[in-house]
Each structure stands twice: as structure tokens, then as C-alpha cells.
Amino acid sequence: xxxxxxxxxxxxxxxxxxxxxxxxxxxxxxxxxxxxxxxxxxxxxxxxxxxxxxxxxxxxxxxxxxxxxxxxxxxxxxxxxxxxxxxxxxxxxxxxxxxxxxxxxxxxxxxxxxxxxxxxxxxxxxxxxxxxxxxxxxxxxxxxx
Amino acid sequence: xxxxxxxxxxxxxxxxxxxxxxxxxxxxxxxxxxxxxxxxxxxxxxxxxxxxxxxxxxxxxxxxxxxxxxxxxxxxxxxxxxxxxxxxxxxxxxxxxxxxxxxxxxxxxxxxxxxx
Numbered sequence: 703x704x705x706x707x708x709x710x711x712x713x714x715x716x717x718x719x720x721x722x723x724x725x726x727x728x729x730x731x732x733x734x735x736x737x738x739x740x741x742x743x744x745x746x747x748x749x750x751x752x753x754x755x756x757x758x759x760x761x762x763x764x765x766x767x768x769x770x771x772x773x774x775x776x777x778x779x780x781x782x783x784x785x786x787x788x789x790x791x792x793x794x795x796x797x798x799x800x801x802x803x804x805x806x807x808x809x810x811x812x813x814x815x816x817x818x819x820x821x822x823x824x825x826x827x828x829x830x831x832x833x834x835x836x837x838x839x840x841x842x843x844x845x846x847x
Numbered sequence: 848x849x850x851x852x853x854x855x856x857x858x859x860x861x862x863x864x865x866x867x868x869x870x871x872x873x874x875x876x877x878x879x880x881x882x883x884x885x886x887x888x889x890x891x892x893x894x895x896x897x898x899x900x901x902x903x904x905x906x907x908x909x910x911x912x913x914x915x916x917x918x919x920x921x922x923x924x925x926x927x928x929x930x931x932x933x934x935x936x937x938x939x940x941x942x943x944x945x946x947x948x949x950x951x952x953x954x955x956x957x958x959x960x961x962x963x
Contacts, residue, residue, distance in 0.1 A: 720869045724862045731861025731909070732854035739853040739904030757907055762947045764908070769951040773959035786865035789875050790882060791857065791908045792944065799948045803956035815956055819949065822876065826910065827945065829880045831937055834887040834917035838933060841891050842925055 723785060730787025738764065738791075761792055768793035772800040798822035853905025856898065860909045879910050886914030890922075916940040 738760055745756035768788075771777035777797060781788050788794055799819055806818035820827070864878050873881075886909075889895040895915040898906040906912060917937055924936015938945070 720866060723869055724865045727865035728858040728862035732858030732905070734861075734908050735853040735857025735902070735905030736850050737904075738857070738908035739850055742904050742907070758943045760904065760907070761944050765944060765947045766951055769948070769955055773955040786868055786875075786878065787861045789879065790861045790864045790910055792910060792913070794875075794879060795910060795913070795944070796948045796951070799952045800955065803952040804959065807956045815953060819952055819956075823948070825876055825880050826883050826913065830883040830887060830914050830917045830941075833884040834890075834914060834921050834937055835933060837887050837891045837918050838921035838925060841922060842933075 726783070727785055727787040727790075730784040731790060734764075734787070734791040734793065764792055765796040768796040769800045772797050773804060795823050795826060849903045852902040856902035856905035857908055860911060882909065882911050883914040883917075886911030887918045888914075890915045890918035913941055913944070 741760040741763055742753065742756045745751060745759045746753060749756075749759075751759070768777060771780070777788075778801070781794075781797060788797070799822070802821045802823070803815050803819045806814040806821075808814065809818075860882070864882060867873065867881075868875065868878055886895060889898075889911070895906070895911070899912070899915075917940075920936045920939040920941070921933050922936075924932025924934075924939065926932070928935065
């Protein structure tokens with residue numbers, strides 16, 4: 703009886719189509735890469751600045767627009783559709799920060815926004831800093847510097 | 848040509864992440880952390896710099912470049928300031944991104960109402 707039930711659940715639960723999701727993520731992620739490269743080229747030619755500063759400008763632009771679209775409400779739908787195509791680019795980081803800030807806004811400035819803004823994206827910063835410290839220490843010890 | 852490379856590289860990173868997300872029980876938070884750590888690791892032997900040369904913006908947009916910049920800043924800090932530079936240099940290159948995300952999120956959450 704229990705076996706039967708689990709078979710029915712398995713048959714009727716919606717299947718995540720791995721291949722289609724991967725293709726959607728490939729296309730949307732690739733488009734984000736093209737947008738990034740286009741913005742870098744654009745900032746270099748429009749403002750006549752070196753590549754390094756153009757890269758920073760590009761990242762800030764992407765962060766600005768994903769924060770704006772998240773607070774206008776329709777970026778969530780895009781993320782639900784594209785999944786990793788928008789989560790893995792820097793837009794996912796800004797989206798996580800922005801949606802946490804919006805969600806906890808009504809609990810007050812300090813206890814709401816201040817304490818919870820980095821709730822989701824804090825993991826990226828913490829693990830990034832810790833792992834980069836360990837890896838650069840490793841490189842220092844090995845003596846490859 | 849660099850636009851094609853950017854499309855292929857960024858798309859491939861996102862597709863790999865999507866396949867990991869669909870076939871395991873990891874959450875999106877785990878996936879981003881894995882890719883940040885991977886980017887930080889790839890910078891140890893300057894492998895990620897070659898990706899950036901090849902794919903340009905395609906390698907700079909994914910979160911792996913965040914980890915790459917962290918390690919890059921730490922190693923650069925060590926080269927210029929010694930051991931103290933490991934601490935002071937880590938966030939050098941990523942500071943703009945983190946600050947921008949926090950500042951925009953703060954002011955926009957004051958302006959906009961959350962939508963459901």
C-alpha cells in the first residue's frame with residue numbers, strides 16, 4: 703500500500719526537466735556575459751577610461767538595474783524562469799540583497815533592514831573571504847609568490 | 848569574437864550550475880558559495896586570469912569572478928604590504944560591488960513597497 707502511494711506521488715509530481723533548464727540557463731547566462739562585455743567596451747569608448755575601471759562601472763551598472771528591477775517586482779519572475787542564468791551572474795548577489803532588504807523593511811530600519819539585508823548574500827561574502835584567505839595563505843606558504 | 852567567447856563562457860558556467868542545482872538537493876545559496884570558492888581557488892595559479900583574457904566580460908559577470916577578485920586582492924596585498932596585506936587587501940577589488948549592492952538596496956527598500 704505504502705509502495706503504491708509513493709509510486710503515485712512520483713508519477714504525479716512535476717518533473718524538473720534538467721536539459722531544458724540547463725539550456726535556458728546557458729542562453730540567459732550567456733546573454734548576461736554579452737551584456738557585460740558590451741558595457742565594458744561601451745564605457746571604455748564613451749568615457750575613455752581604462753579596462754579595470756570600466757569593469758567596476760559595468761558591475762555597478764548590473765547591480766543597480768537588478769536592484770531596481772527587484773524592487774519594481776518583476777525580477778523575481780525572471781529569476782524563477784532563468785534560475786541559474788540570473789543567480790550565478792552578479793545580478794543574483796544584488797537580487798538576494800535587495801529582496802532581503804524589501805522583505806524585512808517593515809520591521810524597522812535597524813532591526814529590519816540593517817540586521818537582515820545580508821541574510822542571503824552574506825554567505826557569499828563570508829565564504830569568499832575565508833576561502834580566499836586560506837588560498838592566498840597556501841600560495842604564500844608554498845612560496846609561489 | 849570576444850562576444851562569442853563571453854556568451855559561451857558565461858553560458859557554460861550558468862548551465863553547469865543549473866545542472867548541479869537540478870540533480871542534487873543543494874539550494875541556490877550552496878551553488879553560489881561553491882562557485883565563489885571555485886573562483887577563489889582558480890586564482891591561486893592564475894588560471895582565472897586566462898579565462899578573463901579569453902572571454903572578457905563573460906568571465907567577469909559570473910560570481911566566480913567575485914572569488915577571483917578576493918584572492919587577487921589578498922595576493923596583491925601580500926606582495927605590496929606583507930602579511931598585513933592579506934587582511935587589508937582582500938576586499939580591495941570587490942569593495943565597489945559590495946558597497947553598491949548595500950547602498951542601492953538600502954535606499955531602494957526605503958522608496959519601494961515590497962510586491963507579492
